[in-house]
Amino acid sequence: MKAILIGFMGSGKTTIGKLLAHQLALPHIDLDDQIIAAAGCPITNIFEQHGEDYFRQLEHQLLLETLTRDGVLSTGGGTPAQATNLQVLQETATPVILLEAAADTILERVHNNHDRPLVNSLTKTDLVSLKDARRSQYHTCADLIIQTDGLSPQTIVKRILSFLKQK
Template identity: 55%
Template sequence: MEAILIGFMGSGKTTVGRLLADQLTTQHADLDDMIVERAGQAITAIFEQHGEGYFRQLEQQTLRGALAQPGVLSTGGGTPTIPANAAILTASPVPVICLAADDTTILDRVAHDTSRPLVNDLDTAALLALKHQRAPLYEAAADLVIQTDQLAPTEIVATIQDWLSQPARRSAQA
């Protein structure tokens, strides 16, 4: 992996991940898509039939496997909030980049997305509370945090590429 993208749902991980992979002439992998392929069912079905614990086990196994592959990895919103996953991310030499967005931006992006189990299960206040609870966990796992609200995806990619090209890039903020 050349880079791992983390952040709350709707922060732009998949969009930016695809563009970044194109710019780096490598492949893009979405951890949630990899889990779906591995399980043979949609994430909502995994949660409904097996529960979050089973999903998190699949996620951890899939994350370990993904790190050995080339490309850019976009994780699920909950991935770095699980201590075992956070340990895997922080121990990896692959740069971990957190995409952050304010509450209004997140709500605008996920409001009508029924494919996200937490959007289906939580009201707005609970969803935002979860976002705020997870923010320090994202920041702790990240080598770089980018506030994306006022940036186009191509600008975010350019910021990441600039940062990746710097020799001393640990513990940076953008």
């Protein structure tokens, strides 16, 4: 794996991951897509039918498998919030890049997105609380932190590429 993107939902992990992978001529791997493929149903259905514990176990298994592949990985927003995943992300030699965005930016990006099981039930206050609760996990494993508000995807990718060249 060349780079791992982490961050809260709506921070831009998938968008940036695809662009970064293209620039590096590597495949983009979205952990949520891997989970959907393995489970054979959307994430909302996994939560409804099997619960969050099952989802997190599958997520951990697929994170471990994915790290052995070449490419750019975009994780789920809650991936680093799980202790087992956080440990993996802290110990990996692959650079972990945290994409951050303000609560208003996140709400604007994910509003009415039915593929995100948490978002439609969260108020702005709830979102800020959840984001704040995950902040320390994100920061603990991040090698680079980029505040994405007001930046174009291309600018963000340039910053990541510059960082990766130094590694």
